Amino acid sequence: MRQLLIAAHGSRRESSNDELKVLVSKVSLELGMAFDGVQVAFLELASPSIESVLNDFFNADTKEVVVLPYFLSAGNHVVMDIPQEVEKVLCHWPDKKITVLPHIGAFDAMVSVIVEASQH
Amino acid sequence: MRQLLIAAHGSRRESSNDELKVLVSKVSLELGMAFDGVQVAFLELASPSIESVLNDFFNADTKEVVVLPYFLSAGNHVVMDIPQEVEKVLCHWPDKKITVLPHIGAFDAMVSVIVEASQH
Numbered sequence: 001m002r003q004l005l006i007a008a009h010g011s012r013r014e015s016s017n018d019e020l021k022v023l024v025s026k027v028s029l030e031l032g033m034a035f036d037g038v039q040v041a042f043l044e045l046a047s048p049s050i051e052s053v054l055n056d057f058f059n060a061d062t063k064e065v066v067v068l069p070y071f072l073s074a075g076n077h078v079v080m081d082i083p084q085e086v087e088k089v090l091c092h093w094p095d096k097k098i099t100v101l102p103h104i105g106a107f108d109a110m111v112s113v114i115v116e117a118s119q120h
Numbered sequence: 121m122r123q124l125l126i127a128a129h130g131s132r133r134e135s136s137n138d139e140l141k142v143l144v145s146k147v148s149l150e151l152g153m154a155f156d157g158v159q160v161a162f163l164e165l166a167s168p169s170i171e172s173v174l175n176d177f178f179n180a181d182t183k184e185v186v187v188l189p190y191f192l193s194a195g196n197h198v199v200m201d202i203p204q205e206v207e208k209v210l211c212h213w214p215d216k217k218i219t220v221l222p223h224i225g226a227f228d229a230m231v232s233v234i235v236e237a238s239q240h
Contacts, residue, residue, distance in 0.1 A: 004238050011195035019193050019225070026231045027238075034239060068237055070192055072224075073139050075131035101240055104192075105139070109233045110224075111146045117188055117227050118124050118147075119154060 008070040010042030054089040064097040072105035128190040130162030174209040184217040192225035
């Protein structure tokens with residue numbers, strides 16, 4: 001079993017966290033066979049936390065999780081905080097695999113999203 | 121004259137702010153005739169600030185600025201802070217026009233960027 005985890009910042013504004021949950025349900029419809037499922041988790045200010053979702057995945061027999069940091073630039077959250085969360089969980093699950101992708105803002109497809117948005 | 125302003129959060133990590141400047145130069149190449157130019161500005165932790173770039177645009181005879189909040193979800197920065205910055209500047213430039221777009225995360229094209237990234 002292989003799961004995709006979208007690791008977002010989290011907001012004090014509940015509607016902002018809900019917005020990400022809606023996005024994830026849209027992603028789920030498009031994701032195809034590469035993953036058994038997709039879920040969102042938050043680094044701070046909102047739940048579920050990254051740690052708890054990873055633990056839930058592994059308790060449910062997931063072998064591998066791909067983590068997509070849902071951040072636009074490589075600030076401290078991407079460079080330090082998310083890798084730290086991942087390492088913390090892997091200590092308890094030495095037989096599992098977690099791959100951390102580049103943050104979403106690093107993908108060149110963002111250029112076309114900006115250009116498209118600007119014509120809105 | 122019409123300019124596009126990408127309003128980002130800003131990071132203590134200088135390389136993170138530089139990453140956005142590189143992105144903006146890529147956007148500039150794709151933007152076509154709809155805008156005379158594109159620039160990035162930061163809400164906090166980095167410069168130039170949104171206020172200073174807007175003032176520079178208007179001092180240089182720009183008539184209209186389109187602001188794209190470069191945020192993935194509608195937290196307080198999108199809902200309160202960016203509109204406040206814009207209103208503050210408009211007080212001094214009552215004849216100018218500023219349009220604030222939805223934040224980048226609100227565009228459905230983000231779904232395909234996530235799906236594409238997850239196959240990385």
